[in-house]
Amino acid sequence: MVDDDALISLDGVEKVFDVRRRVSLMRREKRQVRAVDGISFAVARGEMVGYIGPNGAGKSTTIKMLTGILNPSGGRLRVAGIDPARERVRLAHRIGVVFGQRTTLWWDLPLKDSYGLMRRMYRVPRARFEENLERCVDRLDLAELLDVPVRQLSLGQRMRGDIAAALLHDPDVLYLDEPTIGLDVVSKAKVRGFLRQLNEERGTTVLLTTHDLQDIEQLCERVMVIDHGRLMYDGALGGLHAAGSAGESERTLVVDLERELAPISVPGARVVKVEGPRQWLAFPAGQSAAPLVSAVAAEYPLVDLSVREPDIEDVIARMYAGRD
Amino acid sequence: MAEATGTAGTAGTAAATAGPAETRPAREFTDPEAPRAHGRVLEGLRGYGLIVAMWIRSTMTYRTSFVLSTVGNAAITLLDFVAISIMFSHVDVLGGFTLPEIALLYGSCSASLGLADLLLGNTDRIGARIRDGSLDTMLVRPVPLLAQVAADRFALRRLGRVVQGLGVLGWALWSLEVDWTAGKVLLVPVMVLSGAAIFAAVMVAGAAFQFVAGDAAEVQNSFTYGGCTMLQYPPTVFATELLRGVTFIVPLAFVNWLPALYLLGRPDPLGLPGWAAFLSPLVAFVVFVPASLAWRAGVRSYRSTGS
Amino acid sequence: MRQRVRLYAAVAAGGFRRYATYGTATAAGVFTNTVFGFIVAFTYAALWDQRPGLGGYDRAQALTFVWVSQSLLAAGAFIGGGFQEEIQERVRTGDIAVDLYRPADLQMWWLAADLGRSAFQLLGRGLVPLVAGALAFQLALPSDPWRWLLFLVSVVLGLVVSFAVRYMLGLLAFWLMDGSGINLMATVVSIFFSGMLLPLTVFPGAFGEFVRVLPWAAMLQVPMDVLLGVHSGAGDAVGALGFQAGWVLVLLGAGRLLQSAATRKVVVQGG
Numbered sequence: 011m012v013d014d015d016a017l018i019s020l021d022g023v024e025k026v027f028d029v030r031r032r033v034s035l036m037r038r039e040k041r042q043v044r045a046v047d048g049i050s051f052a053v054a055r056g057e058m059v060g061y062i063g064p065n066g067a068g069k070s071t072t073i074k075m076l077t078g079i080l081n082p083s084g085g086r087l088r089v090a091g092i093d094p095a096r097e098r099v100r101l102a103h104r105i106g107v108v109f110g111q112r113t114t115l116w117w118d119l120p121l122k123d124s125y126g127l128m129r130r131m132y133r134v135p136r137a138r139f140e141e142n143l144e145r146c147v148d149r150l151d152l153a154e155l156l157d158v159p160v161r162q163l164s165l166g167q168r169m170r171g172d173i174a175a176a177l178l179h180d181p182d183v184l185y186l187d188e189p190t191i192g193l194d195v196v197s198k199a200k201v202r203g204f205l206r207q208l209n210e211e212r213g214t215t216v217l218l219t220t221h222d223l224q225d226i227e228q229l230c231e232r233v234m235v236i237d238h239g240r241l242m243y244d245g246a247l248g249g250l251h252a253a254g255s256a257g258e259s260e261r262t263l264v265v266d267l268e269r270e271l272a273p274i275s276v277p278g279a280r281v282v283k284v285e286g287p288r289q290w291l292a293f294p295a296g297q298s299a300a301p302l303v304s305a306v307a308a309e310y311p312l313v314d315l316s317v318r319e320p321d322i323e324d325v326i327a328r329m330y331a332g333r334d
Numbered sequence: 335m336a337e338a339t340g341t342a343g344t345a346g347t348a349a350a351t352a353g354p355a356e357t358r359p360a361r362e363f364t365d366p367e368a369p370r371a372h373g374r375v376l377e378g379l380r381g382y383g384l385i386v387a388m389w390i391r392s393t394m395t396y397r398t399s400f401v402l403s404t405v406g407n408a409a410i411t412l413l414d415f416v417a418i419s420i421m422f423s424h425v426d427v428l429g430g431f432t433l434p435e436i437a438l439l440y441g442s443c444s445a446s447l448g449l450a451d452l453l454l455g456n457t458d459r460i461g462a463r464i465r466d467g468s469l470d471t472m473l474v475r476p477v478p479l480l481a482q483v484a485a486d487r488f489a490l491r492r493l494g495r496v497v498q499g500l501g502v503l504g505w506a507l508w509s510l511e512v513d514w515t516a517g518k519v520l521l522v523p524v525m526v527l528s529g530a531a532i533f534a535a536v537m538v539a540g541a542a543f544q545f546v547a548g549d550a551a552e553v554q555n556s557f558t559y560g561g562c563t564m565l566q567y568p569p570t571v572f573a574t575e576l577l578r579g580v581t582f583i584v585p586l587a588f589v590n591w592l593p594a595l596y597l598l599g600r601p602d603p604l605g606l607p608g609w610a611a612f613l614s615p616l617v618a619f620v621v622f623v624p625a626s627l628a629w630r631a632g633v634r635s636y637r638s639t640g641s
Numbered sequence: 642m643r644q645r646v647r648l649y650a651a652v653a654a655g656g657f658r659r660y661a662t663y664g665t666a667t668a669a670g671v672f673t674n675t676v677f678g679f680i681v682a683f684t685y686a687a688l689w690d691q692r693p694g695l696g697g698y699d700r701a702q703a704l705t706f707v708w709v710s711q712s713l714l715a716a717g718a719f720i721g722g723g724f725q726e727e728i729q730e731r732v733r734t735g736d737i738a739v740d741l742y743r744p745a746d747l748q749m750w751w752l753a754a755d756l757g758r759s760a761f762q763l764l765g766r767g768l769v770p771l772v773a774g775a776l777a778f779q780l781a782l783p784s785d786p787w788r789w790l791l792f793l794v795s796v797v798l799g800l801v802v803s804f805a806v807r808y809m810l811g812l813l814a815f816w817l818m819d820g821s822g823i824n825l826m827a828t829v830v831s832i833f834f835s836g837m838l839l840p841l842t843v844f845p846g847a848f849g850e851f852v853r854v855l856p857w858a859a860m861l862q863v864p865m866d867v868l869l870g871v872h873s874g875a876g877d878a879v880g881a882l883g884f885q886a887g888w889v890l891v892l893l894g895a896g897r898l899l900q901s902a903a904t905r906k907v908v909v910q911g912g
Binding site: 396399400402403406407410411413414416417420421423424425427428429487489491547549550551552553555556560563564567571572573576 | 663665666668669670672673676677679680681683684686687688691692695817821822823825826829830832833838839843844845
C-alpha cells in the first residue's frame with residue numbers, strides 16, 4: 011500500500027527495540043520488543059485522524075517515527091514526500107508538533123518571546139508571521155497572555171500557547187500527543203474548537219493521540235486503534251463507538267504502600283491491579299477521591315498516591331470484550 | 335545573520351492539495367534547500383545564536399540573581415587558586431615550579447575550561463534530556479541537534495570563570511620573566527583558544543557517550559574538571575604513564591602544559607620537542623573528528639524514552 | 642511512633658534502591674572519583690615530600706586523606722547530586738505542593754531519602770576508589786575496629802550536617818527562581834571549606850582556626866581526623882563527635898524555621 015499522493019504514508023513500518031532487563035544483580039537479559047509491528051496506512055491531506063490505543067501499544071513510537079525522532083527498523087514511511095529520519099531538519103519546516111505534557115515555550119519569558127523565536131527559527135516572513143499569530147491569538151484567546159511569563163500560565167493556557175507555537179510556520183501536518191491531558195473543561199472546549207476550525211478552514215492535516223474519548227468524538231471522523239504494535243481498527247468513529255462505551259466510567263486511585271500487601275479493602279472502591287507495593291483502586295468517576303484517600307491513609311501504610319482519570323483504554327478494553 | 339530568501343518553492347505540494355478550496359499557504363520561507371545552501375555549520379551557528387539569546391533573556395529576568403551569581407562565580411572559583419596559594423605558604427616550589435609558574439598553568443586551563451563551559455557546558459544535560467523525553471522536542475526543530483544541545487541553558491554567569499582564569503593568567507605573565515618572542519606572544523591566545531576547543535571536543539564526545547550509557551555524565555567530568563585540576567599542577571609531579579596517557583590518548587597536555595612549558599623555557603618531561611607547543615590548534619582540530627563521529631553515531635542510535 | 646519509624650525506613654530504603662538502579666551512573670562516578678584521586682594524590686605526594694608533617698599528617702596520612710575523601714565525595718554530595726536540585730525543580734514546577742500534603746514531615750522525609758542515597762553511594766562509590774588508592778599508594782588506614790566504628794559514626798553525623806545545609810539551599814528555591822547559580826557556589830564553598838580541596842589543618846593562622854569551626858568542617862575534616870587518629874583519646878573523639886552533633890542540631894533547627902517560612906509562602910507555580 012504505497013500511496014505517495016497521500017500526505018502521510020506508512021507501508022509495513024516496524025520499530026524493534028532491544029531491551030536489556032536486569033535479571034539478577036550480575037546477569038542481564040537481552041530481548042527484542044516490537045513496539046511497532048508492521049503498520050500500513052495513508053492519510054490524505056486535510057484529514058483529521060485519531061490515533062489511539064492503550065499505553066505501550068506503539069502510538070508514541072509511531073508518532074516519533076513520523077516526526078523523524080526515531081529511525082524505523084523496517085518498512086517505508088513518507089511525510090509530505092520526505093523520509094523523516096533521513097531529513098529531519100527539512101521535515102521540521104513542514105510539520106508542527108505538540109507534546110501534551112511537555113511545553114516547548116520558554117518558561118521565564120513572556121509568551122510572545124517564544125513566538126519571536128519560532129519566527130526566526132523557521133524563517134517565517136514577518137507579514138506571514140503576523141497574520142498567523144493574529145489568527146491564533148484571536149481564536150485561542152491568547153491576547154491577554156502574550157506578555158505573561160509562561161511559568162505563570164495555567165496548564166490550559168500553556169497548552170493553547172503551545173498549539174499556537176506549533177502553527178506559526180504553516181505546517182502541512184499537525185501532530186498532537188495528548189493535547190487535552192490535564193486541561194479543565196473550558197480549555198478543552200477551546201482547544202477542540204480551534205482544531206476543528208483549523209482543519210476546516212486551512213485544510214491542515216491533524217493526527218492526534220489521546221486518552222480522552224471526547225477528543226475523538228468531537229474532532230475525528232476517522233480513528234485508528236493500535237495495540238501490541240499492530241493496527242487493530244481503521245475506520246469511522248461510529249464503528250468503534252458501537253463496540254464499547256457501555257457502563258459507567260471509573261477513575262483510578264493509584265497508591266504506593268510501604269511494602270507489598272494483599273489487595274487492600276476500602277469501601278467504595280475495588281482493587282483492580284497489584285504490582286509490588288503499588289495497587290490500583292477503581293472507583294466511580296463521579297465520586298470524590300478525598301474520602302477514599304483518607305480511608306486508605308488511616309488503615310494502610312501509605313507512601314504516595316495519584317489519581318487517574320477515566321480514559322479511552324476502558325472503551326477499547328470493552329471493544330475487545332464486546333468482540334469476544 | 336542572513337535570513338533565508340529561498341525562491342525555489344516546493345514542487346509537488348501545491349498540486350497535491352486535496353483539502354478545502356482555501357488557498358494553500360505560500361511556502362517560500364520554508365524552502366527545504368535553504369539549510370543546505372547556507373551549510374549545516376552556519377545553520378547550526380545561527381540556531382545556536384537564537385537559542386543562546388533566549389537563554390540570556392531568560393537570565394535577565396532575574397537580573398539581581400544574575401549579577402550576584404556572576405560575581406560570586408568568579409570570586410568563588412578563585413578559591414581553587416587560594417588553595418594553591420595556601421600550599422605555597424608552606425613551600426617555595428612544587429614539583430620544581432614557583433607560584434607564578436603554577437599560576438600560568440592554573441590561569442590558562444581555567445580560562446580554557448571556562449570558555450568551553452560557557453559555550454557548550456550544558457551538553458552534559460543531554461542525559462537528563464534523554465531521560466525526561468525533552469530531547470524529542472529538540473528533534474522536531476529545524477536546527478541541528480548539536481547546536482540546540484550546546485545552547486541548552488546557556489549560562490552567561492560562566493563568564494565569571496573565564497574572567498577569573500584570565501585574571502590569574504595575566505598576573506602570572508606579569509610576574510614571570512618570560513623571554514618574549516613574537517612566537518611566544520602569539521602562543522598565549524592560541525593556547526587559551528585551542529585549550530577551549532580541546533575541552534569542547536571532550537564535551538561533545540561525552541554528550542555522545544550519553545546516548546549509549548544513559549546517565550554516565552560524570553565520566554566527562556573526569557576529563558574536563560579532572561583534566562583541569564591536573565593541568566593546573568606541573569607535569570613533573572605526575573607519573574610518566576599518566577603523562578603519556580594525557581599526551582597521546584586524550585591529548586589534554588596540549589591544552590596548556592606543552593605551550594606553557596615552552597613559554598617558561600622548560601623541557602617537556604616526555605622529551606617532546608619545543609615546536610610541539612604549537613601543535614595545540616591542530617590537536618584540537620584532530621580530536622573533533624572522533625568526537626563528531628561519535629556524536630553522529632549517538633544521534634542515530636537515539637531511541638527516545640519508553641512507550 | 643513505630644509507624645513513623647517504619648515509614649522513614651521505607652523512604653530511606655527507597656532512596657537506596659533508587660540510586661542502586663543507576664548502574665552506569667555509579668560506574669561513571671567510580672571512574673571519576675578514581676581519576677581525581679590519582680591526580681590529587683600525586684600533588685599531595687609532591688607537597689608532603691617537600692614538607693613532611695605538614696598539617697600534622699605524614700605522607701601516608703595525607704594520601705589516606707585524599708582517597709577517603711574521594712570515597713565520601715558522592716555520599717556527602719559535596720559537588721551536588723543529592724536532592725537539592727530535585728527540591729528546587731519541584732518548587733519550580735509546583736509539585737512541592739504534593740509533598741506538603743503527604744502524611745509525613747517534609748524535612749524528615751527528605752533526610753530519610755537522602756540518607757538512603759548516601760548509604761548506597763558510600764558502598765557503591767566509596768569502596769572501589771579506596772581500594773584503588775590503597776593498591777597504588779601506601780596509605781595509613783587504621784587496623785583498630787573501634788577507630789573504624791567511631792569513623793562511621795562521625796561520617797553519619799557529617800552526612801546529616803551536609804543534608805541540613807543542602808536542605809536549606811533547596812528551600813531557597815522558594816525565593817530564588819533560578820537555583821543553579823546558588824548550587825554552583827555552594828559546591829565550590831563546600832569543597833573548599835570541608836577540606837576536600839586541601840585539609841583544613843593546612844590552612845594557616847587565624848583563618849585556619851576559623852574554617853575549622855564552620856559546619857563544613859563537620860562534613861569531612863572531622864571524620865577524617867577521627868579516622869587518622871588525630872582524636873585518638875576517648876575524650877578527644879567525644880569532643881569531635883559532639884562538635885558535629887552541635888552543628889546537626891543547629892542546622893536542622895534552622896532548616897525547620899526556613900521550612901515553615903517557605904510553606905507560608907507556597908505559591909504554586911503554573912498548574
